[in-house]
Amino acid sequence: MPLNIAVLVKASLDPNMLRSKASREVDVDNTPLAISEYDKNAVEAAIQLRDKHGGKVVVVSALTWGPLAKRSREIEQVVREALAMGADEAHVIVDEALIPGDPGATAAALASLLQKLGGFDLYLTGEAAMDMMSSQVGARVAAILGIPFISYARELEYADGVVKVKRDLEDRLETVEAATPAVVSVTGEINKPRIPTLIQIRRAFRKPVKKYSLADIGAELPGKPSLEELRVVAVQRKNIIIEGESLEEIAEKLIDALIKEGVIKA
Amino acid sequence: MMRALLYAEKPSQLPELAGFAEKHGLEAYVLVFGSPDEVKKNSFKAFKRVYVAAAEKPTPDQLAETLVKLYDELRPSLVAAVAAKNNVDAGARLAAWKKIPMFTEATVVELAEDKITVKRQVLGGRAIARISSQLPAIVAIPAGVYSYSGDTGAETVEIEAPEPRIKVTAVEPKKHEAVNIEAAEVVVGVGRGFRKKEDLAMAEELAQILGGVVGGSRPVVADYGWLSEDRWIGISGKKIKPKLYIAIGISGASQHMAATLDSKIIVAINKDKNAPIFQYADYGVVADLYKFLPILIKKLREKLGK
Ligand SMILES: Cc1cc2nc3c(=O)[nH]c(=O)nc-3n(C[C@H](O)[C@H](O)[C@H](O)COP(=O)(O)OP(=O)(O)OC[C@H]3O[C@@H](n4cnc5c(N)ncnc54)[C@H](O)[C@@H]3O)c2cc1C
Numbered sequence: 001m002p003l004n005i006a007v008l009v010k011a012s013l014d015p016n017m018l019r020s021k022a023s024r025e026v027d028v029d030n031t032p033l034a035i036s037e038y039d040k041n042a043v044e045a046a047i048q049l050r051d052k053h054g055g056k057v058v059v060v061s062a063l064t065w066g067p068l069a070k071r072s073r074e075i076e077q078v079v080r081e082a083l084a085m086g087a088d089e090a091h092v093i094v095d096e097a098l099i100p101g102d103p104g105a106t107a108a109a110l111a112s113l114l115q116k117l118g119g120f121d122l123y124l125t126g127e128a129a130m131d132m133m134s135s136q137v138g139a140r141v142a143a144i145l146g147i148p149f150i151s152y153a154r155e156l157e158y159a160d161g162v163v164k165v166k167r168d169l170e171d172r173l174e175t176v177e178a179a180t181p182a183v184v185s186v187t188g189e190i191n192k193p194r195i196p197t198l199i200q201i202r203r204a205f206r207k208p209v210k211k212y213s214l215a216d217i218g219a220e221l222p223g224k225p226s227l228e229e230l231r232v233v234a235v236q237r238k239n240i241i242i243e244g245e246s247l248e249e250i251a252e253k254l255i256d257a258l259i260k261e262g263v264i265k266a
Numbered sequence: 267m268m269r270a271l272l273y274a275e276k277p278s279q280l281p282e283l284a285g286f287a288e289k290h291g292l293e294a295y296v297l298v299f300g301s302p303d304e305v306k307k308n309s310f311k312a313f314k315r316v317y318v319a320a321a322e323k324p325t326p327d328q329l330a331e332t333l334v335k336l337y338d339e340l341r342p343s344l345v346a347a348v349a350a351k352n353n354v355d356a357g358a359r360l361a362a363w364k365k366i367p368m369f370t371e372a373t374v375v376e377l378a379e380d381k382i383t384v385k386r387q388v389l390g391g392r393a394i395a396r397i398s399s400q401l402p403a404i405v406a407i408p409a410g411v412y413s414y415s416g417d418t419g420a421e422t423v424e425i426e427a428p429e430p431r432i433k434v435t436a437v438e439p440k441k442h443e444a445v446n447i448e449a450a451e452v453v454v455g456v457g458r459g460f461r462k463k464e465d466l467a468m469a470e471e472l473a474q475i476l477g478g479v480v481g482g483s484r485p486v487v488a489d490y491g492w493l494s495e496d497r498w499i500g501i502s503g504k505k506i507k508p509k510l511y512i513a514i515g516i517s518g519a520s521q522h523m524a525a526t527l528d529s530k531i532i533v534a535i536n537k538d539k540n541a542p543i544f545q546y547a548d549y550g551v552v553a554d555l556y557k558f559l560p561i562l563i564k565k566l567r568e569k570l571g572k
Contacts, residue, residue: 015390015520016542026393103358104367130521132388132395133501134370139326139358148432151326151355164435168488169351170495175436176325189488222365225399228383232393233524237532238548241539247558250551251565254533257549259569263452263510263531264476266569 002055003158005046006114007087008125008137009061011071011078012036015130020232028100028230029067033074035081038126040193042186046124047086047194049158058117059083059090062109064101068094076209083204084196090207091117095214097221101132105221107140112219113212114145122163123183127152135185142183150178154189268377271342272313273297273333273356275324279348280308280316285412286346287312290377295340297333299324302424313420319427327431329356334363342402344377349406357404368404369397375405391501391524443496445479452478453508453529455499456492457522458485459515459536459555463492468559469514475566481506483516500525515555518543535559 014034019027035043046057059082063075072094079090093109114120123145125138135151142149154173155166158180167174168187196204214221242257244250258264270292272283277300287294296316298305305318319332333356337345345360347353349371361368372384373394383398384405447453454473456466466480473480480497487498499506500522507528514535516522523546526532534547537554544550551558 013389015392018389018392018520026389102367104361104365107362130390133390134368135354136358136361136368136370139355140362143330143359143362148327149355149359150432152351171440171442172323173438173440174323174434175438177433177435178431187488188484223367223400225367225369225397225403227395227397229396230388230393231396233391233527235523235527235546237546239544239550240548241544241550241552247553247561248565250553251558251562254549254551254562255565255569258510258531258533261531261548264566264570 003049003053003122004055004058004120005050005122005124006058006060006117006120007039007042007046007082008110008123008141009039009043009059009079009082010036010129011061011063011065011075012129012131013065018232024231024234026230026232028065033065033071033078035078036126036129036131038128038130038186038188041188041190042124042126043082043085043087044191044193045156045186048191049122053158055121056089057087058120059087060092060110060113061090062093062098062106064098064106066099068096068099079209080204081196083207084201085194088207090209091212092209093212093214093217097214100227102224103134103136103140105224107137107144108221109214109217109219110137111141111144112217114141116217121180122158123181125183125185127185127187138183138185148178148182150176150182151185153184153186156184156186156190267291267293268344269293269295269340269342270344270346271295271297271333271336271340273329273345273347273353274299275329275350275352276300277304277308279350280310281414282348282407282409282412283346284310284312284414284416286407288414288416289412290375292344295336295342297336299329299427302422305422307418309418309420309422310414311417311419312414316420316422317425318422319425321427323437324352324427325430325432325434326352326355326359328427329353330359331428332425333360337364344382344401345404347406348409350409354406357406361404364402366402366404367399368406370406371408372405373408373411375407387501387524390520392520441494443494445496447479447481447497447499447504447506450479450506450508452476452510453506454478454480455482455511455513455516456480456486457483457514457516460486463490466492468563471563472512472559475563475570476510478508478510483522513543513547514559516543517541518546
């Protein structure tokens with residue numbers, strides 16, 4: 001039996017490419033979007049399962065950062081990365097009402113889209129998105145669809161309509177089983193996401209990316225909290241690169257500096 | 267008084283919930299899983315009533331289903347738990363069923379009559395978001411922020427736990443060490459720049475000379491399992507505030523660095539001069555750790571006479 005898998009992927013603000021204004025407000029409009037780190041692990045897990053069991057991998061995503069016109073193109077590039085890795089098709093929701101994002105609204109929209117697309121055996125997502133780190137969307141989608149949710153998977157197997165997952169919790173690893181369809185969130189440790197080749201990236205441009213508004217999918221959103229402020233944490237360091245003729249000299253200079261700082265004692 | 271439903275997957279989270287209830291003057295009903303005897307020891311006066319479901323290590327679906335029953339009965343304005351993984355999982359389900367907002371790891375919580383405002387670390391710890399919403403809402407508070415020392419003796423009521431819907435077939439406890447990296451004065455951090463576990467001996471030697479402890483980045487701890495999780499530095503691990511943090515073979519991802527911002531001095535050793543870690547460092551050394559560490563260790567021994 002082929003296995004049809006939907007992967008929930010977020011186009012996150014990239015924390016490593018953060019732009020900020022003089023006021024220390026995050027410059028959201030100019031910070032690039034990127035595929036969220038652990039969602040890549042989810043894509044990788046889905047591709048591996050599909051290659052073993054047959055079926056297809058469908059990527060779904062909802063745009064949660066504006067400005068809409070510019071980001072509408074950017075989210076397409078983000079999901080193309082998953083397509084280049086080997087996913088078969090992508091569906092994205094682009095609607096002003098989802099910006100800025102909230103897990104409740106995002107999950108409601110994604111669940112509606114998934115219901116419309118229909119018929120998945122398995123839904124995968126990352127344990128948390130790298131920008132807002134809420135860890136809620138997978139659980140909420142499962143709750144709306146009324147199917148099991150298994151979080152923090154660091155191992156995942158599928159056989160005969162059952163997923164077997166090793167959950168990574170604070171104090172223990174727990175092996176659990178659930179009948180599909182089910183939603184599973186994966187950790188960064190589950191696999192090493194493949195890096196697409198140039199040919200795969202080019203081919204990904206021929207794969208379908210469909211866009212929807214909330215009206216297209218008939219989604220109803222719950223009330224959304226308001227994001228009142230987003231401020232960068234100030235980092236003030238000396239940023240001194242120690243240089244020298246030899247590593248010996250560099251080591252000596254470093255030790256001297258640390259003694260002067262009073263953090264090591266001669 | 268604002269009515270709140272607090273919940274805990276295990277009794278050891280109750281003191282934090284009591285501290286939270288006290289701070290915000292809540293009329294606090296508590297749901298906790300575990301043995302009734304254990305719970306009695308933590309049934310603090312800060313709670314109005316404690317519901318005990320006698321199940322150890324509940325699955326998130328057990329937590330969520332019990333929680334929603336009490337939610338419907340009590341109609342609280344606020345639901346809160348410690349931000350442990352199973353609590354967040356269960357809270358998100360309740361939030362979806364009730365179509366209400368949830369805030370994960372809310373470091374600051376302000377409550378007004380019908381409104382909640384939280385502050386949260388976002389963007390890998392590089393930024394703080396202030397978010398507000400109408401109540402009811404759910405918050406997960408970071409572990410270790412609230413505490414309570416008042417008396418016990420709240421009313422406890424035993425309730426039934428539903429059968430788990432998900433079959434747990436095996437449980438493997440994780441190894442823990444008696445190391446407190448959060449209190450260490452010197453921390454030597456190791457990252458993926460180390461090629462194999464044996465090579466960490468160099469970092470241990472360095473830590474020993476400086477009277478410090480070794481910690482690591484997420485891949486070294488969680489991926490490779492070279493260090494126990496007690497030594498995991500980062501937003502998903504431990505927060506450190508040493509006098510000296512020496513980060514070796516660590517790229518400087520925000521999720522790692524956010525947990526080191528309170529260090530007095532940060533030293534970075536990385537062979538890539540463009541590694542982001544240098545922006546977070548007071549002193550940087552651009553070098554291959556395999557060449558530089560033996561020299562640094564030798565020179566330190568000479569200088570410190572050890
Ligand atoms: C939601 C979320 C939560 C996360 N939580 C955490 C967390 O709590 N803690 C954490 O650490 N990470 C966390 N991460 C992961 C984080 O984003 C990075 O992936 C991780 O910190 C990278 O670890 P690293 O620096 O050891 O490895 P890499 O990024 O691979 O860096 C290795 C570095 O070593 C250098 N190097 C290689 N060889 C040598 C050599 N011979 N000599 C010197 N230098 C060398 C390289 O130049 C490189 O800079 C989280 C990520 C997400 C998305």
